[in-house]
Structures are given as structure tokens and as C-alpha cells.
Amino acid sequence: MRTGVAMTVPGWMRTSGPLLALLVLVVGFGFGDARFVSLANLRTILDSAAVPLVLAVGMTFVIRQGSIDLSVEGMMAACSLVFALAVANDRTAFDLGWLALAIAAALGAVFGLANGLVVTRLRVPSFMATLGLGSVGLGAAMLLSSDQPPLIRDAALRQWALGRTIGLPNLALAAAACLGAGLVVERYTRLGRYGFAIGGAEDVARRAGIDVDFHKVAVFAFAGLTSGLAAALESARLGIGHVEVGAGQMLGAVTAVIIGGTSLAGGSGSVLGSAIGVLALAVVANGLVYVGATPHLQKTIEGAIILVAALLAGVHLHDRLRVVK
Amino acid sequence: MNAVAIRAEGLRKRYGDHEVLQGVTLDVQAGEVVGLVGENGAGKSTLLELLAGVARPDEGRIVVRGAPVRWRRPRDAADAGIGFMPQEPSMVPGITVAENILLGREGAGMRFGLVRWRAMNRLADEALREIDPTIAPGAQTQSLSFQQRRRVAFARALAAGTRTPEAPVLLLDEPTSALDPDGVEALLRGIERLRARASIVFVSHRLEDVLRVCDRIVVMADGRCVAERAAAATTAQELQHLMAGRTLAVEMAYGRDRSHAPGRTCLELKQLTRIPGYADVDLAVRSGEVMGLTGATASGCHELGRTLSGIDAPQRGRMSIDGRIVVLRDPAHAVAHGIAYVPADRASEGVVGALSVAENLALADRTGWRIDRRRERAVAARWIERLRIATPSASTRVSELSGGNQQKVALAKWLAGPRPRVLVLDDPLRALDVRARRDVVDAIRAAALNGSAVLVIADALEELAAICDRVAVMRDGRIREDRSTSAATRALRVPVERAA
Numbered sequence: 001m002r003t004g005v006a007m008t009v010p011g012w013m014r015t016s017g018p019l020l021a022l023l024v025l026v027v028g029f030g031f032g033d034a035r036f037v038s039l040a041n042l043r044t045i046l047d048s049a050a051v052p053l054v055l056a057v058g059m060t061f062v063i064r065q066g067s068i069d070l071s072v073e074g075m076m077a078a079c080s081l082v083f084a085l086a087v088a089n090d091r092t093a094f095d096l097g098w099l100a101l102a103i104a105a106a107l108g109a110v111f112g113l114a115n116g117l118v119v120t121r122l123r124v125p126s127f128m129a130t131l132g133l134g135s136v137g138l139g140a141a142m143l144l145s146s147d148q149p150p151l152i153r154d155a156a157l158r159q160w161a162l163g164r165t166i167g168l169p170n171l172a173l174a175a176a177a178c179l180g181a182g183l184v185v186e187r188y189t190r191l192g193r194y195g196f197a198i199g200g201a202e203d204v205a206r207r208a209g210i211d212v213d214f215h216k217v218a219v220f221a222f223a224g225l226t227s228g229l230a231a232a233l234e235s236a237r238l239g240i241g242h243v244e245v246g247a248g249q250m251l252g253a254v255t256a257v258i259i260g261g262t263s264l265a266g267g268s269g270s271v272l273g274s275a276i277g278v279l280a281l282a283v284v285a286n287g288l289v290y291v292g293a294t295p296h297l298q299k300t301i302e303g304a305i306i307l308v309a310a311l312l313a314g315v316h317l318h319d320r321l322r323v324v325k
Numbered sequence: 326m327n328a329v330a331i332r333a334e335g336l337r338k339r340y341g342d343h344e345v346l347q348g349v350t351l352d353v354q355a356g357e358v359v360g361l362v363g364e365n366g367a368g369k370s371t372l373l374e375l376l377a378g379v380a381r382p383d384e385g386r387i388v389v390r391g392a393p394v395r396w397r398r399p400r401d402a403a404d405a406g407i408g409f410m411p412q413e414p415s416m417v418p419g420i421t422v423a424e425n426i427l428l429g430r431e432g433a434g435m436r437f438g439l440v441r442w443r444a445m446n447r448l449a450d451e452a453l454r455e456i457d458p459t460i461a462p463g464a465q466t467q468s469l470s471f472q473q474r475r476r477v478a479f480a481r482a483l484a485a486g487t488r489t490p491e492a493p494v495l496l497l498d499e500p501t502s503a504l505d506p507d508g509v510e511a512l513l514r515g516i517e518r519l520r521a522r523a524s525i526v527f528v529s530h531r532l533e534d535v536l537r538v539c540d541r542i543v544v545m546a547d548g549r550c551v552a553e554r555a556a557a558a559t560t561a562q563e564l565q566h567l568m569a570g571r572t573l574a575v576e577m578a579y580g581r582d583r584s585h586a587p588g589r590t591c592l593e594l595k596q597l598t599r600i601p602g603y604a605d606v607d608l609a610v611r612s613g614e615v616m617g618l619t620g621a622t623a624s625g626c627h628e629l630g631r632t633l634s635g636i637d638a639p640q641r642g643r644m645s646i647d648g649r650i651v652v653l654r655d656p657a658h659a660v661a662h663g664i665a666y667v668p669a670d671r672a673s674e675g676v677v678g679a680l681s682v683a684e685n686l687a688l689a690d691r692t693g694w695r696i697d698r699r700r701e702r703a704v705a706a707r708w709i710e711r712l713r714i715a716t717p718s719a720s721t722r723v724s725e726l727s728g729g730n731q732q733k734v735a736l737a738k739w740l741a742g743p744r745p746r747v748l749v750l751d752d753p754l755r756a757l758d759v760r761a762r763r764d765v766v767d768a769i770r771a772a773a774l775n776g777s778a779v780l781v782i783a784d785a786l787e788e789l790a791a792i793c794d795r796v797a798v799m800r801d802g803r804i805r806e807d808r809s810t811s812a813a814t815r816a817l818r819v820p821v822e823r824a825a
Contacts, residue, residue: 187440188439188440188442189438189439189440190431190435190438190439190440191438192440193420193424193440196417196419196420196424197417197419197420197424197428199419200417200418200419200420201415201416201417201418203415204415204416204417204428205417205428205429207379207399208399208400208428208429208430209398209399209400209403209429209430210428210429267417267418267419268418268419
């Protein structure tokens with residue numbers, strides 16, 4: 001007689017599991033090839049994790065409140081173009097320097113705001129709304145690009161983006177600052193705390209008098225802001241404003257968030273876990289090169305990781321659906 | 326002291342075509358504990374929801390400490406120092422106990438959108454201390470047991486109640502249901518500690534609890550307050566009788582055909598066990614027989630119903646249909662074995678709201694791949710007439726019908742298909758008006774006459790009196806009594822709780 005498979009993830013596994021997995025990965029690849037754990041390579045890993053981390057911080061809030069943001073790549077494309085055209089470049093006369101960073105972030109926030117309004121006001125499910133608006137972003141970016149991606153000529157900006165401070169990549173430091181800000185919002189602000197309530201039990205939150213729609217919109221705007229910021233950082237690093245700047249980033253961010261212990265059903269998780277998820281993905285991508293995996297195999301393995309992560313998230317869901325009395 | 330803390334004045338509330346409250350007037354004095362008892366659907370929860378601002382009355386008014394009020398949302402009531410503990414309170418799992426206690430009304434716990442954890446924990450602790458000092462305000466809610474969560478919900482109501490300098494008003498809807506004896510005791514002691522400092526309305530099915538902690542007991546039936554007794558001057562027997570009186574009279578007045586003889590044993594349970602829920606259940610229902618199963622909340626009868634429908638597998642014991650042992654993998658498997666199940670939550674489990682009446686009725690008729698629209702309509706027309714389903718047409722969406730008519734559709738779905746060998750109905754008469762009850766009772770009896778073994782689950786024994794040939798009473802997951810309806814009805818004066 002079947003008595004219901006009691007599959008539960010133990011508490012310690014949900015909290016310190018991702019960190020443990022990260023350590024195992026690092027040690028494993030280290031044994032595979034000693035060059036993997038060289039200082040230079042670790043720096044490379046940090047560098048490659050910077051932009052995904054900024055995105056993952058915003059995505060954590062969105063997934064935690066029970067929504068999803070699939071517009072990341074479109075928003076990044078539009079923000080990248082606007083950023084590149086606003087700094088010193090080969091197509092326009094603007095030279096706004098650092099201010100352009102704020103403009104890109106603000107544009108992202110406006111995009112996120114639109115996402116949030118479509119979701120809450122027009123009652124469009126978030127995956128559909130963000131998919132649509134992401135497409136709008138891509139289209140706008142293509143118009144701005146008009147087959148001539150603007151090259152960034154701001155020397156100071158480029159130098160900063162490629163440079164290091166106290167031995168660490170500047171971009172990684174910026175991402176760390178972003179993570180710190182995310183952590184403060186998560187732990188010490190109404191916006192952060194209500195996100196848990198909305199994702200965990202929206203009805204309860206609503207009945208408790210929380211303005212659920214307002215907080216949802218704010219979270220989408222926050223996620224948009226991180227997308228805009230990520231686009232600007234990536235563009236500064238590449239030295240170009242490009243439609244493809246965010247290609248593949250969205251799936252990476254969602255995967256990192258789920259690996260990091262945030263349930264797709266909402267209501268749980270931390271940006272800290274997502275940061276570990278980002279690092280784990282960066283380590284896998286980097287380490288596979290060292291053990292000689294072809295790019296095609298890499299993609300396959302990354303896909304497998306996503307499925308396993310989603311499965312773990314599903315186990316959690318399975319848990320919740322059982323009647324507990 | 327004797328001022329009125331909260332007063333309901335001629336409150337009326339209608340949901341669909343069912344008037345749940347038909348002019349209720351109730352005073353709660355300062356420092357008084359008022360018990361509110363009545364059968365399911367008597368309107369107790371609705372009354373509390375109106376007082377707590379969860380719903381708005383159609384007519385009548387609410388007076389708090391002498392001033393008429395008009396709540397626009399639950400928050401307004403909480404701001405006025407009225408704490409509400411809803412039936413089956415839900416908690417947000419991923420946040421701390423303190424956050425749950427203060428959710429949406431953090432007060433000093435949040436300033437300018439920033440959380441002040443120390444103030445938050447202190448505020449929550451003030452409420453928790455009165456109820457369960459062993460729960461830490463900083464604990465993650467998902468780490469608490471069901472019993473502890475219930476106490477947190479109580480603390481949440483108290484925290485709202487103490488928001489104003491005035492003495493708090495607490496509205497507690499079935500706070501002890503589904504709790505174990507220790508949990509019940511802790512909750513009752515909490516109420517006793519608050520006595521004289523707070524005005525409390527205590528809704529409960531457990532009459533001994535009501536008699537123990539209340540000063541005054543008000544009996545509700547069919548949306549009205551029908552009687553009132555000082556707790557010291559009444560007994561559980563009297564209350565039980567007052568609660569049952571009206572419905573019983575209505576149902577008993579409606580005669581029924583008992584001339585047919587039930588056939589062979591169809592459904593048989595032996596030592597069936599699923600913990601938590603029920604244990605060692607032995608039950609036999611014959612073809613053509615209507616068996617009633619009743620018990621207070623958490624007695625295990627609903628859980629048993631879920632098992633029979635293939636939703637929850639039992640851990641132990643066996644189940645057989647027409648002498649053959651069956652092991653149900655899932656609801657579809659149960660249907661394949663000829664078991665039809667009408668769940669209590671009809672809106673979400675019993676009917677597909679977005680489909681039409683005709684389509685819903687055709688759901689259980691699983692023959693062939695082709696959908697025969699003409700036959701579907703003909704079947705629908707027949708059942709709409711037979712059960713008097715009030716619908717503009719067979720193509721009307723079920724979600725547009727009233728609860729009673731949805732219930733009829735949920736039931737007719739099984740009757741319209743191939744005859745079920747076993748028909749399990751969970752709380753089929755809940756929130757139905759007298760006429761709808763009669764129609765549904767008719768349909769249930771007709772199914773039995775047709776040869777199905779019928780098992781009706783209900784919270785109150787008296788509900789079953791009109792329908793069933795036999796009634797079993799469950800308590801704490803075990804069957805305590807199994808006898809013919811006439812004997813059970815004679816014993817009606819003994820409360821269900823005590824009958825065990």
C-alpha cells in the first residue's frame with residue numbers, strides 16, 4: 001500500500017546546502033586541475049559572477065513574492081543602449097559619465113514599474129506580462145542600435161570597469177555593494193519583510209491590511225533597477241552598447257536564485273543564498289573549461305543543474321501541498 | 326463597570342440567495358466572556374466577521390463603546406482595539422512569530438518603512454507572554470507546531486486588542502478546534518487569564534469549554550439568536566437541544582421512504598488507520614443503505630472521507646468493495662472502482678466553475694472519446710428539473726450559481742453518470758436553505774434506492790437524522806457508536822461530544 005512518499009529536505013540542507021555544494025564544487029575542480037584554484041582564476045570567477053549577482057539580487061525579491069521576471073534580457077538591452085549612447089561614444093555627442101549609470105538604473109526601474117503595473121492593475125500573470133514587456137525592451141534597443149552598436153569612448157569608465165581595487169575586480173565590488181543593499185532591504189525594510197508575507201500567504205497579507213499591489217509593484221521596480229544597473233556594468237566592461245548584452249542572463253539569474261534556496265512558490269529565500277547560487281554557477285562554467293568540457297557539453301550540464309534545482313524547489317512545494325494538521 | 330463594549334444591532338447579511346444573518350442583536354459587556362454556540366451555518370462566523378470588519382453588514386449597525394462604527398476593512402476594527410481570531414487562522418510561514426503577530430499593524434515595530442526588530446519583538450512579546458511565554462517572538466513561524474501556531478494567532482488577536490488604551494475586545498472563532506487536549510487547556514487558560522480585563526466572544530462547538538469559561542451563552546440558529554442563558558444556569562444538554570430544535574423539526578417533518586430493504590454489504594472498512602486523522606475504523610455500508618458519519622471538528626470523519634475518495638492513502642487496514650479488497654492510488658482510481666465523492670469545499674473541489682452546468686454534469690460520464698452535445702443537454706435538462714437546480718439555462722457557468730445550486734450540480738454530476746457503487750458526501754447540507762436541503766436529501770435517498778451504498782459525513786448528528794438509516798459517531802479518530810437512526814435520534818438530547 002502506498003502511503004505517500006515522505007520526501008522532505010532537512011532544514012540544514014536548505015540553509016547551508018548551497019554553501020556546501022559550492023565548497024564541494026571548488027574542491028572538486030581544484031583536484032581536477034590545480035590551476036583552477038589559482039588566484040588569477042578565482043579572480044576571473046569573481047569577475048564573471050559580478051553582473052549575474054546584481055541581477056540575482058533583484059530576481060530574489062521577485063521570486064520570493066511569488067512572481068517571476070522574464071523581461072531581464074529585454075530591459076538590459078534597452079538600458080545598455082541608452083547607457084552607451086549617454087556616455088562618451090562614437091554615435092552621439094553626450095558625455096554624461098557616471099550620471100549615465102544612474103540613468104540606466106532609472107530606466108530599468110521604470111521598466112520594472114511597468115511590469116508591476118501590468119501585473120497588478122491589468123491582472124496579467126507576471127510571466128506573461130514580463131515576457132511581453134521584455135520584448136518591448138528588445139525592440140526599443142534594436143531601434144536605438146540601428147545596426148550600429150555604439151562603442152563606448154569614456155576612458156575613465158572603461159578603466160574602472162576593467163580595473164581592480166585591493167586585488168578585487170571593481171565590478172565584483174560593485175556587485176557586492178548591491179548584495180549588501182539587497183540584504184538591508186530584505187532584513188530591515190517593510191518592502192523586504194512584506195515580500196515574504198506576500199509570497200508566503202498572499203491572502204493573509206491582504207487580510208492583514210497590507211497594500212499587496214503597491215509592494216508588488218515596488219519589488220518589480222527594484223528588480224528593474226538591478227537590471228538597468230547590470231546592463232550598464234556589463235556595457236562598461238564590454239565597451240559597447242548592445243542588444244545582446246543580456247543574452248542568457250535571465251535563465252542564469254533564475255537558476256542562481258533557486259539553487260540558492262528560494263522557493264519558486266515564493267515566501268522564502270535570501271539574497272545571500274542567491275549570491276552563493278551565482279558563485280556556484282560561475283564556478284561550474286569556469287571549472288568545466290578546466291576539465292576540458294566542450295561548450296556544448298557545458299550547456300547541457302548547466303541545463304541539468306537547472307532541472308535539479310527546479311526539482312529541489314518542487315520537493316519543497318510538494319511539502320507545502322500536503323495537508324498539515 | 327458594566328458598560329457595553331461592543332454591540333451588534335439588527336445585523337443582516339446575505340450571500341447569494343441565502344440570508345446568513347437575519348437580524349442579529351447582541352451586547353457584550355465590558356469584561357464579559359460571551360459564548361456563541363450553534364450548528365454549522367447558524368451564522369456565528371459571519372457575525373464575528375462583521376464585527377471584525379472582514380465583511381460588511383447589509384443592514385444594521387455596530388456600536389463600539391457607545392459610538393456607532395462603520396468598518397471599511399479589518400484594519401479599522403483592529404485600530405479600535407478589536408482583536409479577531411478567524412476560524413482556522415493562517416500564518417505566513419517564512420517570517421518570524423513577531424512579524425505574524427503584528428503583520429500589517431507593526432506600530433512602533435516599523436518606522437519610515439524600516440523594521441525596528443527590538444521594538445517589534447517587544448510588542449509581540451507583550452501579547453505572547455499572556456498566552457504562551459515559551460514561544461520566542463524571533464522564532465521562524467514555520468518551525469512552530471500546529472498547536473503553537475494557534476497560540477500565535479491568539480496572541481495576534483490580543484495584540485490588536487491592546488492597541489488602544491481601552492479594554493480589548495476579542496472575537497475568537499473556534500479557537501480550540503483541532504487542538505489536542507493540552508492545546509485546548511492552554512487556550513482556555515489564556516481566556517481565563519484575560520477575563521475581566523477583556524471582553525471576549527468565544528465561538529465553539531465544544532460545549533464543555535463554553536460552559537467552563539463563559540459568563541453568558543448565546544445560542545444561534547438559522548441566522549438568529551434564539552436563546553440566551555447564564556453559563557451557571559444551563560447545561561450542555563439544554564444547549565444541545567436549543568441548537569438542534571429548529572432544524573430538527575424542519576427535517577423530521579419531512580417524511581421519507583424507508584420501505585426498501587438494503588442489499589448486501591458493499592463498502593467495508595477493516596482497521597483502517599491514518600494518523601493524524603483516524604484509527605482502527607471498522608465500518609460496513611450495504612447497497613441501498615444511507616449511512617451517516619458524524620463527529621465534532623477533528624473527529625476524523627472528514628479525513629476518512631478523503632481516504633475513501635482516494636486522496637489520502639491509509640497507513641494500515643483494508644478497504645473492500647463488494648467483497649473485493651481495493652487499494653486506491655488516487656481519486657481517478659477511486660472513480661474507476663465506482664466510488665463517487667462530493668467534497669465539502671464544492672466551489673474549489675466539487676464543480677468546475679468556468680464550465681457550464683451541462684458540462685459539469687457530463688464530467689463523470691466517462692464513456693468513449695466523443696462528446697455528444699445533444700445528449701449532454703438532454704441529461705442536463707433532466708437533472709436540472711429533478712433537483713430543481715436554479716439556473717438560467719444549462720449553458721450557464723456554474724460559478725454564477727449560488728452555493729446551494731453548486732452543491733446540487735456537484736451531486737448530480739455523479740447521479741447523471743453511471744450509477745456509483747459507493748457515494749461519499751462530505752457535509753452535503755452545509756449552508757443550504759430548507760428547500761435546497763430537501764432537494765438534496767431527495768437526491769441522496771434516490772441514489773440509495775438505485776442501489777448505491779451512501780455515506781454521508783456531517784458535523785451534526787441531527788443533520789443526518791432525516792437522511793440516514795444508520796449513524797456512526799466518531800471522536801478523536803475512532804468510531805464510538807454505530808446504531809440505527811431512530812436510536813440515535815432518541816439519544817439526541819445527549820450531546821454528540823458526550824455520546825462518546
